Amino acid sequence: MIPPAHRTLKFLGTAGARFAVSTQLRHSGGLVWSLDGATIWVDPGPGALVRALSSRPKVDPAKVDALVITHRHLDHAGDATAVVEAMTRGGFSPRGTLLAPRDALETEPVVFRYAQAFPARVGVLAPGVRHALAPGVTLETPVAHDHGVETYGYLLSAPGLRAGHVVDTFWMDALPEAYAGVDLLLVNTTRLRGGDRRYLHLGADDAERLVAAVRPRLAVLTHLGMQLPPRKADAAALEISRRTGVPTLAARDGWLLDLDDLPAAAARAGSRAPAADAGPAPEGGPAA
Numbered sequence: 001m002i003p004p005a006h007r008t009l010k011f012l013g014t015a016g017a018r019f020a021v022s023t024q025l026r027h028s029g030g031l032v033w034s035l036d037g038a039t040i041w042v043d044p045g046p047g048a049l050v051r052a053l054s055s056r057p058k059v060d061p062a063k064v065d066a067l068v069i070t071h072r073h074l075d076h077a078g079d080a081t082a083v084v085e086a087m088t089r090g091g092f093s094p095r096g097t098l099l100a101p102r103d104a105l106e107t108e109p110v111v112f113r114y115a116q117a118f119p120a121r122v123g124v125l126a127p128g129v130r131h132a133l134a135p136g137v138t139l140e141t142p143v144a145h146d147h148g149v150e151t152y153g154y155l156l157s158a159p160g161l162r163a164g165h166v167v168d169t170f171w172m173d174a175l176p177e178a179y180a181g182v183d184l185l186l187v188n189t190t191r192l193r194g195g196d197r198r199y200l201h202l203g204a205d206d207a208e209r210l211v212a213a214v215r216p217r218l219a220v221l222t223h224l225g226m227q228l229p230p231r232k233a234d235a236a237a238l239e240i241s242r243r244t245g246v247p248t249l250a251a252r253d254g255w256l257l258d259l260d261d262l263p264a265a266a267a268r269a270g271s272r273a274p275a276a277d278a279g280p281a282p283e284g285g286p287a288a
């Protein structure tokens, strides 16, 4: 008997913005969703291919079905061409889907132009556009974010699961409605406090406002910057859990989240201060 599909989300990297990435205090490999026949890699920053190949269990780029670049900043796209080459055996096996904003394909091609010919399909992310990635699995970009370059968060839908990922952005009043109704909400939480237009990133205060409005079954903070090293990020997530009543965790490099058992992860986001073993287990790399 074939066992039911096991659905997971792997955090190859949790680094947010320039300094966390350039120091590699956190990794910058992006996320890999494994959903009902679709493996989707989002935002492969510098080192992503190395992180995938050294990850346990290994992420095999040749089995990735879709590569999603949410915007053309280095920490989201530094390894994009490397991943496209690995997905397609250097272009000899055209396969998979590449999704990116138009300015990341044309104005500043973060996948080099020669390699944009390698995937079987290239799709352009745009407000309200939905892409089918596998039977029953769709990715939709509900709204353009406020981040200086063309940027999209996304909603992923699979049978029985709806997830949202609010990527880099300044706070927008449209965010709660755009990401409403999700079971799992990922929030790129780069700073402790938002509200500073020099950075165009969400703070933990913005993340709390969003989590309180959307009320997913589980919220996860990721894309964490220098103000949110692991223990501070855990504390910020715990505060959000306490104040909103929504279980919230801070991601760690290498964490494999079991999407078929969100309540187990939610239970860890409980009411006590996070001990070393209370959060997602780190995998190698720099310690907290």
Ligand SMILES: [Zn+2]
Pocket (backbone or CB within 6 Å): 071, 073, 147, 168
């Ligand atoms: Zn960015």
